[in-house]
Amino acid sequence: MHPTAPEPLPLPSVQATPGEISLPRNAWYSPRSFEVASRLIQYLPRRWTRALAAAVGDLSYRLCTTRREALLGNLGAFRDQERSDLCRACFQNFLMMLHDFCDAAEGGIPRINELIVDRSGFEFLDQGKRRGQGTLLITGHLGAWELGGMLLAAEGFQVNVVTMEEPTPELDAWRRQYRARFGIKTITVGTDKFAFVELIHALRRNELVAMLVDRPYLNSGVDVRFFGRETLFSAAAARIWQHTGATIIPAFVLQLQAGRYGCYAYPPIEMEPNATPLANTQRIAAVFEAIIREFPDQWFNFVPIWPPFSS
Numbered sequence: 001m002h003p004t005a006p007e008p009l010p011l012p013s014v015q016a017t018p019g020e021i022s023l024p025r026n027a028w029y030s031p032r033s034f035e036v037a038s039r040l041i042q043y044l045p046r047r048w049t050r051a052l053a054a055a056v057g058d059l060s061y062r063l064c065t066t067r068r069e070a071l072l073g074n075l076g077a078f079r080d081q082e083r084s085d086l087c088r089a090c091f092q093n094f095l096m097m098l099h100d101f102c103d104a105a106e107g108g109i110p111r112i113n114e115l116i117v118d119r120s121g122f123e124f125l126d127q128g129k130r131r132g133q134g135t136l137l138i139t140g141h142l143g144a145w146e147l148g149g150m151l152l153a154a155e156g157f158q159v160n161v162v163t164m165e166e167p168t169p170e171l172d173a174w175r176r177q178y179r180a181r182f183g184i185k186t187i188t189v190g191t192d193k194f195a196f197v198e199l200i201h202a203l204r205r206n207e208l209v210a211m212l213v214d215r216p217y218l219n220s221g222v223d224v225r226f227f228g229r230e231t232l233f234s235a236a237a238a239r240i241w242q243h244t245g246a247t248i249i250p251a252f253v254l255q256l257q258a259g260r261y262g263c264y265a266y267p268p269i270e271m272e273p274n275a276t277p278l279a280n281t282q283r284i285a286a287v288f289e290a291i292i293r294e295f296p297d298q299w300f301n302f303v304p305i306w307p308p309f310s311s
Contacts, residue, residue, distance in 0.1 A: 031174035038102045050099055050259060057095035061088045067302040074301050077227040089297035093255065097144045097300070100259060104147055105178050109154045116151055118256060121249075121265030125157065125208070128247030128268065134203025136246040137265075138237050140214035140288055141301045144261055148253040149210055151263050153182045160185045160202045162195075162211035203244045210251075213237050214288060214301070222278045224285040231305045238280035241271045250287050254295050266291075 041049050061068055071090055075083045104112045128135035137152075139145050153159045161179060165188055166172045176186045187202070187209075189195040202209050213234040216222075220239060221232035237248055251265040269287060271280045292299050 030168070031170055034098075034102060034174070037099065038106050041099065041103050042106055046103070046259070050096055053095040053099035054092045057092035058088065060095065061091035064091075064302075070304040071302050074299070074305050075296065076229075076306070078296060086296050090300060090302075093298050094300045094302075096259070097255070097298075100144060100261075101146050104150055105181070108181075109150075112147065112150050112154060115259065115261055116147060116253065116263050117260045118262035119151075119264075120262070121251070121267075122155070124247075124249050124265045124268055125152075128208075128249060129157075129206065131247055132206050134206050134244055134246040135208045136203065136237055136240055136244075136248045137208055137210040137251050138213045138248060138269075138284060139210065139251055140212055140292075141299065142214075142288075142292055142295060143252045143254040143298045145210075145212065145253060147261060148251060148263055149179065149184050150182045151253075152208065152210075153184050158185075158202075158205070158207035159183070160187055160199070160207055160209045162187045162189060162199060162209060164189060199240070200243055203240070203246045209246075211236065213284060215303070215305075222281050224278070224282045226285050226289055226305075229306055233281050233285050235277040235281040237284060238271060238277040241280070242277070248284075250284070250291070252291060252295075255298060 037049075040052075068087060068091070071087050072083060075086055078086060100115055104115055107114075125135060125137075137148075139148065149159050149161050159182075161184055163175070163186060166175065172188060176188075179186050185202075187195050187198050199209055213236060216232045216234045220234045220236040222235045223230045224233040226233065240246060241248055248269045248271060249265055249267075250269065251263070253261050253263045256262050266287065269283055271283070
């Protein structure tokens with residue numbers, strides 16, 4: 001436990017909750033789809049396969065009406081015409097991000113180094129490692145978060161990725177296996193009651209734990225002010241800090257130009273020892289909002305985040 005933190009709340013349950021922000025997965029979201037995409041990327045020119053990914057993204061924008069309306073609602077802080085353009089761009093960029101993820105997964109470290117052309121803030125990760133209390137790398141549904149884990153593992157960090165259960169065991173197994181190829185360990189929350197304990201132990205071994213915190217899970221949703229409105233954000237990072245004193249670092253992998261990315265770790269977010277998890281989570285939400293405003297066409301949040309969480 002952080003020496004100055006108040007007595008922490010009991011370890012949160014890792015059961016999924018009825019109030020989580022979610023929509024059913026699309027039928028195409030399966031190991032078979034990723035395998036087919038990987039084969040195409042292997043044998044066809046990259047400019048063709050990326051153009052195909054963009055076209056599929058545009059088709060998804062037209063056909064996936066529930067997710068389109070959810071994203072349009074999430075982008076409500078932007079002007080109407082700009083919002084429509086951003087929404088279409090998000091669908092296209094999301095499919096191209098998945099394309100580049102499959103490309104990197106097949107091409108390994110050399111391909112990752114070709115895709116990620118800019119890096120900064122790694123000194124913050126080194127500082128966290130020297131502190132010796134583990135590093136909690138927090139990110140959101142912005143940019144190419146999976147590429148970041150691959151890169152950090154290649155740089156010698158012991159990476160653990162916290163993730164929700166997928167709709168099928170087959171997809172869970174596929175995801176775990178591809179990450180393992182890069183030395184990344186997956187901590188799956190959902191039905192496993194010991195996942196949170198596993199996460200704590202990884203931090204106490206001074207490893208890096210990466211998690212998405214812009215949607216609530218681990219029964220940790222709290223209301224924060226985000227883009228001028230109240231929404232649920234995960235307080236898991238603030239509560240984990242109370243138990244471990246881990247360094248909390250926001251990090252994102254963002255597309256800078258077509259098929260080329262920057263990997264950025266930002267200065268650690270200082271948790272206030274006497275503040276509530278809600279207050280500390282609000283600090284995190286403020287940082288996320290500022291970064292999303294810079295890259296709104298890469299905010300892949302296709303589920304509604306404003307109450308009543310329906311489209």
